[in-house]
Every structure is written in C-alpha cells, then in structure tokens.
Amino acid sequence: MNPDMTEPVSSPLVSSTFTLDGDEIPYAPGQTVIQAALAAGKYIPHLCYHPEFKPHGSCKLCTVKVNGRPASSCTTAAQDGLNVESETPDIKDKRRTLVQMLLVEGNHFCPSCEKSGNCMLQGLAYDLGVMSPHFPQIFPTRPVDASHPDTLLDFNRCILCELCVRASSEVDHKGVFALSGRGITKHLIVNSESGRLGDTDFAATDKAAEVCPVGVILKKRVGFAVPIGERKYDPVPISVQTVSHTHKKETV
Amino acid sequence: MPVNANSDQVLPALLARHRHNPTRLVQILREAQEALGWLSPQTLGIIAAGIDLPLARVTGVAGFYSFFHTEPRGRYRVLWSDNITDRMLGNQDLMQEMCKSLWLEAGHLSEDGLVSVDTTSCTGMCDQGPAILVNYRAITRMTSQRVAEVCELIRTETPVEQWPADFFNIDNNIQRADILLRSSLPPGDALRAAIARKPGAQSTLDEIKRSNLRGRGGAGFTTGLKWEACRNATGSGATPARYIVCNADEGEPGTFKDRVLLTEQADLVFEGMTVAGYVVGAHKGLIYLRGEYRYLLDHLESVLARRRAEGLLGHNILQQPGFDFDIEIHLGAGAYICGEESALIESLEGKRGVPRNRPPFPVTNGYLDQPTTVNNVETLAAAALIAKHGGDWFRQIGTEKSAGTKILSISGDCARPGIYEYPFGVSIAQVLEDCGATNVQAVQVSGPSGVCVAADDFKRRIGFEDLATAGAFMIFGDKRDMFEVARNFAHFFAHESCGFCTPCRVGTTLLKNCMDKIHAGHGSEYDINEIFKINHLLQAASHCGLGHSACNPMFDTLQKFRPAYERRLKSLAFEPAFSLDDALAQARQMTGRDDAGAHLATSE
Ligand SMILES: Cc1cc2nc3c(=O)[nH]c(=O)nc-3n(C[C@H](O)[C@H](O)[C@H](O)COP(=O)(O)O)c2cc1C
Ligand code: SF4
Ligand code: SF4
Ligand code: FES
Numbered sequence: 001m002n003p004d005m006t007e008p009v010s011s012p013l014v015s016s017t018f019t020l021d022g023d024e025i026p027y028a029p030g031q032t033v034i035q036a037a038l039a040a041g042k043y044i045p046h047l048c049y050h051p052e053f054k055p056h057g058s059c060k061l062c063t064v065k066v067n068g069r070p071a072s073s074c075t076t077a078a079q080d081g082l083n084v085e086s087e088t089p090d091i092k093d094k095r096r097t098l099v100q101m102l103l104v105e106g107n108h109f110c111p112s113c114e115k116s117g118n119c120m121l122q123g124l125a126y127d128l129g130v131m132s133p134h135f136p137q138i139f140p141t142r143p144v145d146a147s148h149p150d151t152l153l154d155f156n157r158c159i160l161c162e163l164c165v166r167a168s169s170e171v172d173h174k175g176v177f178a179l180s181g182r183g184i185t186k187h188l189i190v191n192s193e194s195g196r197l198g199d200t201d202f203a204a205t206d207k208a209a210e211v212c213p214v215g216v217i218l219k220k221r222v223g224f225a226v227p228i229g230e231r232k233y234d235p236v237p238i239s240v241q242t243v244s245h246t247h248k249k250e251t252v
Numbered sequence: 253m254p255v256n257a258n259s260d261q262v263l264p265a266l267l268a269r270h271r272h273n274p275t276r277l278v279q280i281l282r283e284a285q286e287a288l289g290w291l292s293p294q295t296l297g298i299i300a301a302g303i304d305l306p307l308a309r310v311t312g313v314a315g316f317y318s319f320f321h322t323e324p325r326g327r328y329r330v331l332w333s334d335n336i337t338d339r340m341l342g343n344q345d346l347m348q349e350m351c352k353s354l355w356l357e358a359g360h361l362s363e364d365g366l367v368s369v370d371t372t373s374c375t376g377m378c379d380q381g382p383a384i385l386v387n388y389r390a391i392t393r394m395t396s397q398r399v400a401e402v403c404e405l406i407r408t409e410t411p412v413e414q415w416p417a418d419f420f421n422i423d424n425n426i427q428r429a430d431i432l433l434r435s436s437l438p439p440g441d442a443l444r445a446a447i448a449r450k451p452g453a454q455s456t457l458d459e460i461k462r463s464n465l466r467g468r469g470g471a472g473f474t475t476g477l478k479w480e481a482c483r484n485a486t487g488s489g490a491t492p493a494r495y496i497v498c499n500a501d502e503g504e505p506g507t508f509k510d511r512v513l514l515t516e517q518a519d520l521v522f523e524g525m526t527v528a529g530y531v532v533g534a535h536k537g538l539i540y541l542r543g544e545y546r547y548l549l550d551h552l553e554s555v556l557a558r559r560r561a562e563g564l565l566g567h568n569i570l571q572q573p574g575f576d577f578d579i580e581i582h583l584g585a586g587a588y589i590c591g592e593e594s595a596l597i598e599s600l601e602g603k604r605g606v607p608r609n610r611p612p613f614p615v616t617n618g619y620l621d622q623p624t625t626v627n628n629v630e631t632l633a634a635a636a637l638i639a640k641h642g643g644d645w646f647r648q649i650g651t652e653k654s655a656g657t658k659i660l661s662i663s664g665d666c667a668r669p670g671i672y673e674y675p676f677g678v679s680i681a682q683v684l685e686d687c688g689a690t691n692v693q694a695v696q697v698s699g700p701s702g703v704c705v706a707a708d709d710f711k712r713r714i715g716f717e718d719l720a721t722a723g724a725f726m727i728f729g730d731k732r733d734m735f736e737v738a739r740n741f742a743h744f745f746a747h748e749s750c751g752f753c754t755p756c757r758v759g760t761t762l763l764k765n766c767m768d769k770i771h772a773g774h775g776s777e778y779d780i781n782e783i784f785k786i787n788h789l790l791q792a793a794s795h796c797g798l799g800h801s802a803c804n805p806m807f808d809t810l811q812k813f814r815p816a817y818e819r820r821l822k823s824l825a826f827e828p829a830f831s832l833d834d835a836l837a838q839a840r841q842m843t844g845r846d847d848a849g850a851h852l853a854t855s856e
Binding site: 055057058059060061063070072075077094097098101102104105135136138159160174175176177178179180181182183184185186189190191192193 | 293297305306307308309311312314315316317318587604609611746747748749750751752753754755757758759760761762765782785786788789791792793794795829
C-alpha cells in the first residue's frame with residue numbers, strides 16, 4: 001500500500017504559539033514552523049529554504065517531528081499547540097545522513113573550493129559534526145561551464161535546491177536555469193540551445209547569481225579574496241549566525 | 253516511427269491543435285516524438301517558442317520521462333519489461349540473444365543508427381511475459397523464436413505497422429469475475445439511476461458514502477468523503493471549475509487489472525467518471541493513461557465517441573439541462589511517480605511529474621489549482637455500480653470494513669496467472685489454490701511498495717483491515733531467490749525516484765548499489781546495517797509515498813528471508829565494493845577477451 005495521504009487537515013483553534021523543543025514560539029498567521037522558529041531566534045537547519053522564496057520542501061534538512069510525526073518544518077504551517085521536536089539525537093542523526101548523501105552525490109573537494117567557508121552545506125556539516133561522507137562516493141560526471149564572461153558554473157557541487165531556478169524565473173523573469181533528468185540523474189541545465197551559460201541572457205547582477213547556497217554559481221576573478229579561515233561560517237557556526245542575523249533583522 | 257516527416261511540417265499543426273497551450277506540453281512532446289522519431293534540440297526549440305516557455309523548461313520536461321528521447325534512439329526502439337516476473341520467465345537471456353543477433357549492446361544505439369534495445373520498468377503484462385515494447389507497442393510471451401522473428405523484421409526494416417498482427421495480441425486472462433468484470437450494465441443506466449434519485453446529486457453522494465467504497469489505488473481513502481470534499485470546495489481564479497481525474501497510470505510492478513478493466517469495461521469506467529462529475533459538479537474528466545498502454549487509446553477513443561453520440565457525454569447529458577461532462581485522455585510517458593496523484597496532476601499540466609507539497613490537497617487545489625477528484629480506474633467502475641444498485645447492495649459484498657470486491661493481478665509461479673476478482677476477505681491461501689500455485693515461498697502483495705508475505709502468513713486476508721492492496725499479487729515458488737526479488741525492486745525504485753527530495757533521490761541509488769555489492773559477493777554485515785539505516789531515513793524524511801516505501805522490499809526480505817542475504821556475505825565487518833578484476837572489464841571488452849588469463853587470479 002502506498003502510504004500517501006489524501007485527507008484534508010482540519011483547521012486549528014485560533015491562538016498563537018507552538019512549542020519547539022520545549023520553548024514557546026509565537027507565530028503570525030501564514031508562517032510555517034521554520035519561519036516562526038527563525039524569527040524567534042531558534043535555528044532549524046535548512047538548505048533549500050530561503051526567506052525570500054516560497055518554501056520548497058526538497059532538501060529535507062529541516063525535518064522535525066510534529067506531534068510525534070516526521071514533517072518538513074519549512075512547509076508545515078505553524079498551528080496552535082503543535083509540539084515540534086528538532087534537536088533530538090535521532091533527528092540530528094538523520095540530518096547528518098542527509099548531509100552525507102548530498103556530499104557523496106556530488107563532487108565536493110572543499111579545500112580547493114572558492115565557496116569554502118561561505119558554503120551552507122559545509123557549514124551545516126561542521127555544525128552537525130559530520131566527520132566523513134560515510135557512503136561510497138557516486139562520482140557523477142558534471143562538466144564545468146566557464147562560457148560566461150563574469151560567472152562560472154561548477155555543477156559538481158550542485159545540491160539541486162532549485163534556488164537559482166526559482167530566483168531566475170520569479171525575480172529575474174528570465175528562466176535561465178531549469179532541471180532535467182530524474183532521480184539520481186537529475187541535473188541543472190541552462191536556457192540556451194548550446195546548453196551553455198554564455199549563450200543565455202544571464203547577468204552577474206541577477207538574483208540567481210547570489211542565491212546558491214553552495215559553490216556552483218561563482219563570480220569570476222574574485223577567487224579567494226578573503227582567506228579561508230576568515231570567511232562567513234569559519235569563526236561562528238552556521239546555526240548561531242543564521243538566527244542572530246534573522247533575529248537582528250526582525251527586532252530592528 | 254516514421255522518420256521522413258520533418259519538424260517544419262509537423263509541428264505548426266500540432267501546436268495549433270493544442271492551442272499553443274503550455275499545460276499540454278507532455279501531450280505535445282509525445283505527439284511530436286510519434287511523428288518525428290525523437291525530440292531533437294531543433295524540435296524542442298520550435299515547441300518552446302510555440303508555447304512561449306524557456307527552452308530549458310521544455311528540455312527539462314522531456315528529460316523527466318523515460319519514454320521521451322532527446323537523443324536519437326533508432327527507428328526501432330525495443331524495450332524489455334524488467335519486472336521480476338519477466339526475469340523469472342527468462343527475459344535477460346532473451347534480451348542478450350536479441351542484442352547479439354542485432355550486433356549491439358543493451359542501452360546503446362546500433363552503429364547504423366537503426367535500432368536500440370534496453371530495459372524498462374514493468375509494462376503490466378506480467379501474466380504473459382516476458383514482454384517487450386517495440387516503438388511503444390506491446391508484444392508479449394517472448395521466446396527465442398519470437399526474438400529471431402523480431403530481429404529479422406528489424407533487419408529488413410519492415411515498418412512495425414506491417415508486422416504480423418498476432419504479435420500484438422494481448423490476453424485479458426480473466427480467471428475469476430465478480431460484480432465488476434461480470435457487469436453487463438447497459439451504458440447510461442447508472443447515470444439514469446443517479447438522475448432519478450431525488451432530490452438531486454446529494455442523494456447519489458449519500459449512496460456512495462453509504463456503500464463504504466474505499467479507493468482501489470493503494471491509499472484506500474473513503475471515496476464518498478473525497479467526493480464530498482471536492483463538491484464542497486469552490487473553484488477560483490478566472491475559470492473556476494472542478495475536475496474528475498481517472499488514475500490509469502498503473503505503474504506498480506505486477507499490477508495489470510486496470511488494463512483489463514479498460515479493455516473489458518471501458519463503459520463502466522467512463523460511466524463512473526460521469527457519475528462523479530454529476531455528484532461533484534465537474535464538467536470535465538481526464539484519464540491519465542500510462543504510456544505503456546498506448547495501444548488502448550484507439551479503443552478508448554471509440555468508446556468515448558460512441559458515448560457522445562448516445563448523449564452520455566457532452567452537453568445536457570440524458571436531456572438534463574446543465575449536466576455537461578466530457579472526458580479527455582492524456583498519455584503518460586514512462587514515469588511510475590506519475591501514479592502519485594499530485595505528480596499526476598503536475599504531469600497533466602504539462603510539467604515534470606514531481607509530487608506537490610500537501611496540504612493543500614487535490615480536492616481543493618488540484619488540476620489547474622481547481623478542486624479535483626482523483627480516483628483509480630477500479631474505484632470509478634465500482635462507483636458506477638453503486639450509482640445503479642445503491643450503497644446497501646454494495647456493502648453487503650466483502651467484509652464489514654472492506655466493502656465490495658477487489659481485482660487481483662496474479663503473476664509468477666502458478667498454473668493460471670491472470671485476473672481474479674474476489675469479494676474482499678479472501679485469504680492468500682485460497683487465492684493460491686485457485687490459481688494453481690504449489691510449493692509457494694512468498695507472495696508480494698501490492699507490488700514492491702507493498703508487503704512480502706511468507707508462507708506462515710498465508711491465512712492472512714485481502715482487505716483494508718489486514719492486507720490492503722492495489723492489486724498486484726506476485727507468487728514466488730520455493731526455488732526462487734528472494735534476495736534477487738528484492739534486488740530487482742531496489743533497481744525499480746532507483747530508476748523511478750523523481751529526484752525531488754534528497755533522501756529518496758540519493759537513498760534509492762545507495763540502496764541499489766548496496767544490493768548490487770551484496771550480489772557481487774562483496775557484501776558484509778555492515779551493508780545490512782546500512783540498509784536498515786537508509787530505511788529509517790526514507791520512512792521519516794521522504795517527500796512522498798515512493799520514498800516511504802522504497803526500502804520495504806529489502807526490509808521485508810531481511811526480516812523473513814535473511815539466509816538469502818547471509819549466504820552471499822563475506823564474514824568480514826566491511827568489504828569495499830571495488831573489485832580490481834571488474835575494473836579490467838573494459839580492457840577485456842576492448843580486446844575481445846574473456847579467458848582465464850584475462851582475469852586476475854582469485855584466491856577463493
Ligand atoms: C508512488 C505512488 C504511485 C502510485 N501509483 C498509483 C497508480 O498507478 N494508480 C492509482 O490509482 N493510484 C496510484 N497511487 C495512489 C494515488 O496517489 C491516489 O491515492 C489514488 O489514485 C487515489 O484513488 P483512489 O482513492 O480511487 O484509490 C500511487 C501513489 C504513490 C505514492
Ligand atoms: S546551482 Fe546552486 S542554487 Fe542552483 S540548484 Fe544547484 S545548489 Fe541550488
Ligand atoms: S520520495 Fe522520491 S519520488 Fe517522492 S518526491 Fe522524493 S524523490 Fe520524488
Ligand atoms: S529547508 Fe525544508 S526541505 Fe529544504
């Protein structure tokens with residue numbers, strides 16, 4: 001039997017808090033669990049969620065338990081009285097496994113990556129205590145695209161979060177990026193007959209140029225401007241930084 | 253596949269027929285490929301411009317479905333159904349024979365560009381395998397002789413339309429019929445009964461609810477509640493509407509009952525859809541027919557045309573003012589995930605078949621964001637009978653919790669494979685006796701995503717209270733290797749994962765690799781633990797039912813048939829998957845050698 005559900009979920013009583021690992025979290029109508037948590041200064045790991053875009057629900061790093069059942073906190077609507085568990089050993093273990101899966105799915109050689117230190121995947125891996133990729137590497141063949149004058153695409157590091165796809169279509173109104181293939185062969189493609197970025201109308205000033213959480217979409221000619229060790233997630237873990245950043249924005 | 257047609261001639265008319273509508277993209281791609289042989293970058297470019305979508309979006313949709321080719325695949329495309337039941341009937345050897353005879357390698361185009369041979373997921377012909385598709389037309393019961401005949405027809409470049417007609421015969425194999433398969437309900441009778449029931453459509457909804465009918469597609473949701481939720485939902489936007497969708501994707505390996513229902517009882521299914529339209533207040537129905545059943549299209553279209561002529565579809569059906577309903581058929585293109593209702597709706601809208609985030613559910617936000625009822629073929633056929641005979645009549649059949657009958661598709665080790673319709677509550681043992689199965693080791697109920705039932709559980713019964721099933725019933729005799737069964741299913745899920753979410757996209761491939769490693773004799777206890785670990789993650793973090801159940805076959809067989817794994821394991825705690833000898837395979841192939849001297853000495 002396929003355990004998919006068709007039942008509509010009944011609407012909650014009107015009120016305004018749920019609990020996350022025992023803490024009361026206030027929320028505004030329309031917020032999802034992760035949005036309310038981040039606004040309240042509580043970090044839930046995430047990769048495909050970005051505050052400026054509609055939640056996507058694909059990376060599953062934000063998986064929590066809601067009233068005892070696993071759910072993605074980025075797409076689960078906040079409701080009164082929900083009991084959300086996030087920082088349990090079991091959930092953290094699952095998140096580590098997900099990070100490891102993403103690491104073996106692509107080709108990630110952090111020491112030589114320009115994004116090292118600014119990369120959310122790497123930041124999460126450190127924060128969660130991922131000591132190794134654990135699984136056998138899949139080693140996909142993913143050629144680099146250096147055809148664009150200002151931007152380099154290194155698909156080896158793509159985690160398929162679709163943020164660039166969404167940014168290019170929803171914000172830039174260009175549709176430069178799309179996905180093709182399916183399953184493990186799913187991959188990012190660009191919108192030109194040659195399949196090369198240089199033949200699209202992509203510009204380095206596009207929103208799509210700045211959303212990639214990992215090191216795929218890179219500015220040319222700025223390599224290693226900040227030394228590794230002094231970059232974004234080097235001094236302070238991603239979990240601490242994300243919430244203090246969001247929290248600051250919310251409270252200003 | 254005619255190849256002399258050229259895209260400038262074909263595409264403008266095709267695009268116009270689809271009104272340059274991007275939600276028709278999957279149908280446009282299918283028809284373009286049927287006319288042109290494959291989807292060249294040029295073809296995709298014309299289509300993208302014609303429906304005003306970025307080329308990459310169109311390419312990405314084409315790249316999702318395994319029956320669409322963005323590279324030439326030859327004038328003859330042979331696909332071998334690769335379900336475990338086909339394997340048990342020897343499809344692998346036969347495919348090798350075919351490849352040898354045609355001088356090619358599976359998965360690659362022949363050097364002259366004429367033909368390619370590959371495998372595909374179960375094509376729904378398990379009771380008459382091994383089965384192939386040639387240019388998407390099914391040929392069943394393959395033998396060495398038939399392989400030779402097919403190869404000859406290909407070598408002589410005989411168009412598939414001119415191949416002997418009996419090659420394409422497909423049997424219904426109905427071995428046991430009950431209310432659905434025996435039905436001789438005259439077309440229109442259920443609709444007349446629904447219209448006559450006063451005060452209105454609500455009365456027929458009440459009958460559906462009273463009947464206790466539950467979905468036959470797997471999840472078993474109560475049909476009356478689904479219809480009611482859709483009826484109560486209101487459409488939105490510029491063209492508010494409600495839709496009825498018939499799920500005829502039937503992709504679960506081992507399932508072929510919807511194929512037979514659509515062949516034998518198409519009227520009953522269409523009648524059920526029309527009753528649903530009447531009850532829910534929808535004016536349009538869509539059938540999502542799996543691409544493997546392309547050959548049914550003409551038959552179904554002719555039944556629809558007859559029903560239109562009889563006033564059972566169209567405007568003012570049966571002279572009821574305002575009762576407008578018509579049905580359109582969409583074809584899938586080789587993607588199991590499109591059986592999942594929200595992925596199906598995405599595909600109907602011309603997109604990649606990726607399951608949506610839910611809520612909202614289709615009953616409120618489905619096709620084109622409008623309230624949509626998605627039901628399985630069998631559910632709709634049963635609904636037609638309920639509309640005619642009433643809910644009380646239906647619920648006295650079957651058991652208290654499972655009203656009515658269930659059609660089983662029986663394949664594997666038995667004397668009489670085929671279609672069996674039983675009242676709910678029948679035991680596995682009874683079914684096995686009826687189909688002539690002896691010395692049975694296990695039955696896979698409801699396909700790879702279902703459960704593997706071992707002999708000590710054959711008293712268990714088919715029904716929502718015990719063994720819920722979408723219909724697959726694959727039988728494994730005591731000589732079968734249950735590890736190989738699970739490994740076949742692991743390959744199926746890895747091939748069919750849509751790739752949207754991390755756990756399933758990566759996890760199904762890791763599982764497949766793990767099973768292959770054990771198969772190759774490099775497995776250890778460590779790998780078994782990895783399987784359990786991935787199972788936990790898939791259950792907890794997958795986005796949809798495919799991921800949730802993708803490890804079931806391994807989990808079940810490890811619980812019930814562990815020795816099948818253990819005899820393959822090395823005793824070490826960990827063994828690398830890498831084998832130096834295998835790494836030399838390419839060199840052996842290039843030099844045409846396979847003698848002992850071309851292998852590394854092994855110390856076993
Ligand atoms: C991976 C997956 C594949 C599915 N395939 C089918 C299918 O081929 N046919 C079907 O009727 N339902 C299938 N379903 C179930 C549908 O999502 C849906 O529940 C069903 O069509 C509802 O109809 P019913 O209530 O009449 O059963 C599938 C579900 C999943 C998760
Ligand atoms: S390129 Fe970056 S933003 Fe785009 S899908 Fe890949 S990881 Fe996400
Ligand atoms: S579980 Fe698998 S099939 Fe379902 S959405 Fe995730 S990747 Fe796609
Ligand atoms: S952040 Fe929720 S699934 Fe990616």
